Each structure stands twice: as C-alpha cells, then as structure tokens.
Amino acid sequence: MRSSKTTLLCALTSIFIASCAAAGAEAPAKLTVQSTDFASNALIPKQFSGDGRDISPSLTWSKAPEQTKSIAITCTDSDAPRGTWWHWIIFNIPAQQTELKGSQAKDSTLANGIEQGTNDFGNSGYNGPAPPKGPIHHYHFTVYALDTKLTVRAGCTKQEFSPALSGHVLAEGEYIGTFVRR
Helix, strand or coil: CHHHHHHHHHHHHHHHHHHHHHHHHCCCEECCEECCCCCCCEECCHHHCCCCCCCCCCEEECCCCCCCCEEEEEEEECCCCCCCEEEEEEEEEECCCCEECCCCCCCCECHHHCEECECCCCCECCCCCCCCCCCCEEEEEEEEEECCCCCCCCCCCHHHHHHHHCCCEEEEEEEEEEECCC
C-alpha cells in the first residue's frame, strides 16, 4: 500500500515538473521590430496620425521561428483615458514575410490572404494617433509570430481577436512610438 502511494506521489510530482518545464518553454521568443518612418520611442510623424494623412507606418521584423504559420500585428495606445485603445489589428500575414509596407488599405481583406480587424474607432484597418490634448501617449506596435493561421473573421473586434491569439504565440516583438496634442 505504501509503495503505491509513493509511486502515485512520484508520478504526480513528475507530471507537475514536466508541466512547469513545458510552461517555461512556452514563453514566446523575441522578434526585433523596426520602422523606417520614426525612431523607437520617438514622436510619430503627423502623416501617420489622425491629424495628418492617417496612413499606417512601414514595419519590419526579424525572421520568425520555423514553425510559424502566420504573423499578426496590433497597435494599441496604453495611455488612452478609457484604457487601452486599439488602433490596428492586422493578421494572417504570410509567415515568411518580414515587412509590412506603409499606407495599407483600410479594407478588411487585403492581398495574399491578409485580413484586418475593426479598431476602437469602429473602422477596418489602421487609424493613427488622435489623443485628446494633454500628456504624451505611447503607441505599441506589436508583431506576433503564430503557430496557426487565425480563423477569426475579417473585421473582427479586439474581443474576438485577443482570445484567438491565446496559446498560439511563438514569438513577439514591440516597437513604440509616441504622440502628443497640446
């Protein structure tokens, strides 16, 4: 009897250790994200804002892990008065791609199977910084390498998009720009 309890305890301990090790292995790898349109942690030029042409900036990122099936990108404002404000959701970018050119169309479906969600302005595609007057805002352009092609619909909301990412992120990277209205 005592040996079966010991065996069970050892088995449960092994399962616990294995699951902890697996959880540690699931930490996403790092992608390096850059833009030729503005420097990291610097002011985003007016043309990429609601005060200008409101066009998306160009982004580049390092090569994703081999298991990557698609890339997704979000842009969020962490300083918005009502909590994080979503400016862009773009997903199902081909896995081998390491660049997204600026001035992406504001359609929910783009070439090569790329899709865009609905941002917090209620629009498809990118809408740039348009904060109220006041302190500086930080815009987080996050690139995700995913182990799947997302099955959420084009035009999805952040509430539909975020859970679809869960458990599928192989690597991620972030590039931050700032904007202020005085």
